[in-house]
Amino acid sequence: MAVGSSKITPLQVVQGVRIGVANAGIKQTERPDVVVFEIDSQASVAGVFTKNAFCAAPVHIAKKHLAVAENQGRARYLLVNTGNANAGTGQQGMLDGELCCEQLAKKVDARASQVLPFSTGVIGELLPTDKIISVLDTAIGSLEADNWENAARGILTTDTRIKGHSIAFEYQGKTITMTGISKGSGMIKPNMATMLGYVACDAEISPDLLQTLLSNASNKSFNRITVDGDTSTNDACMLIATGKSGVQVSEQNPELLNLFVTHLETLMLEIALQIVRDGEGATKLVQVVCEGANSTEEALQVAYTVAHSPLVKTALFASDANWGRILAAVGRSGVENLNVDALQIYLGDVCIVENGGRAVNYTEEAGSAVMKKEEILIRICLNRGAVEDTVWTTDLSYDYVSINADYRS
């Protein structure tokens, strides 16, 4: 199951990035499971990674390679495999990840530290390095600029749809193009999830600024989505700026910088929401807004408590306007000195809670009408401050249980 249309915009070429794919048979499917990105030597590369204490070997390696001084915030290759997360694999996992980087580097005449590895799939099994290495020539041989859709397919695991989006915009007669793809379906929670994202643009941006832009945009997109509250050991989102458009984005040009940020956030939110729409077993896309909070922490505390509540999520699945469960979730969110008489809760435009109880004008019909929709807005107004934040989630269906009870069998 998934929410809404599976159609995505055509994925546009970004000059300075070529992509190759291959099927190493890591997981027995006919889908490609190895993807190689080749990045122009002048490009800047930034990354954000999972905060899980058990972060996987490829995350350790990618962070380390990205920080190698002589690379100066650049990387030449991204090597992605699905089917095996190379997580919980201890020292052998590190050796295996490094080995794959070295083998790819040797074939393309680069340094191993210029290759960043990414793995997603089952945790705790050793990476089948032989299988991956054996298809590197195939992947390299298929490198093409117009290969984003194959890449989007090649990074999927339990996803039922490919995820991607492109935006092109003009600035002083020149066109800047950005294209991004993502994968993720379960184990989705802030601070990245079983989530991989690759976004490239042809603007010229310094590595430091690029890292800042990526971190900020992640906090408005990938770090605000949640399917089941579980965060993964492997999540990463990479942002590449090739400079091939000849347009330079920098803090010296705030107008262009703002324009770029707006488009980047739009693109990243779009591919993040595609993940939520394809959430495991999802039948609804649910936006939870908490406004009038004293701080971002407080707003997120409330929004996530509602978004993670199994009782709220099963009610959403049943299209049941069981607003009492939303109220109970807000009540247990742990906000200090919460004045329940002062807050309101809305389902779409329908006020469901005010003055500590069911809103006077609320009717079951009005609530049900909202709950029947495929995309639902839950809005909590705390009325105690000026901060607002938003998270996106799904409902909890039979299929979520089915997918996750059967995943390894």
Add this chain to the structure above:
Amino acid sequence: MAVGSSKITPLQVVQGVRIGVANAGIKQTERPDVVVFEIDSQASVAGVFTKNAFCAAPVHIAKKHLAVAENQGRARYLLVNTGNANAGTGQQGMLDGELCCEQLAKKVDARASQVLPFSTGVIGELLPTDKIISVLDTAIGSLEADNWENAARGILTTDTRIKGHSIAFEYQGKTITMTGISKGSGMIKPNMATMLGYVACDAEISPDLLQTLLSNASNKSFNRITVDGDTSTNDACMLIATGKSGVQVSEQNPELLNLFVTHLETLMLEIALQIVRDGEGATKLVQVVCEGANSTEEALQVAYTVAHSPLVKTALFASDANWGRILAAVGRSGVENLNVDALQIYLGDVCIVENGGRAVNYTEEAGSAVMKKEEILIRICLNRGAVEDTVWTTDLSYDYVSINADYRS
């Protein structure tokens, strides 16, 4: 579904407590849905209540009545209804709750403040006071000492089993008897849940000491169980000490006090675990122990993150030794500076994680053998401190979704 046997020990009479039941037809079942406890005028009564900010009208009223100075920590009647939680009902809910207390008080010649009300069921609908009041005479007319099993049945909602336990022990030739019943199945989390508990004993205990004993024992039982992480607006656990045994429990007699505490904790843990075994859709009883923590907070942070993880819970349902999901949950639990190389994770006696990855001697067969059992122990050794704590939970099954997607329909 439920875990283990549904048999409970015979529930013994506690002198000084009589119980009456009636069917008010609040929810259309043939089960009684109104229960009245009559308590001896010399008895002490203590209570612990939900910490949900949206706590229900009966919780407000029960706390207020218990605190009325002239009652001196005593109450004469407990009035329980199921089918309607009188929560999220605003000012009218308070009036309705008080009305029921007044009506009962009038019939038994007590003050309204000597009656403590308890409600559980659907949130946000006004309490059908007429229905409740109309059966008060029936409930009063059926007051009997040997009525605990009917009471246990009368307080159920989505539960599939009655829950109760009795313990009797000797001290210097005299017998102390304690009997408790509970209800709860979903919306179960620490700080009480859609959980009601009523425990009575015939020891003589001052109200202040009784309150301390109840709070402490709750933190080793009811406040350590979780089915879905949702906490309710209505939870309460009451402890009654009638004094009818003629045995006085006080701080002046530490030997007897310790003996009493041990038995009270045993009884409360038993009726708490009966709730978990009957958790909505439960097929497993799962004990999560975190040891070697620096603090109780840290131990609980880890234990609850594992216990609430939908991915861990679906793997438990599938009897899948997907230890990677346990590892990932520990990794995201938010413990500061967690050294993943120093910790171990066990499934039963089987070490599954050490040195940052899968334990060297671990085999899938050994893990599967543990996961196939109906009662499963997950033990996480952080190896950074001396504190240990435990929580109990269930798996996440199709039936959990089914029960909660259909509850109001």
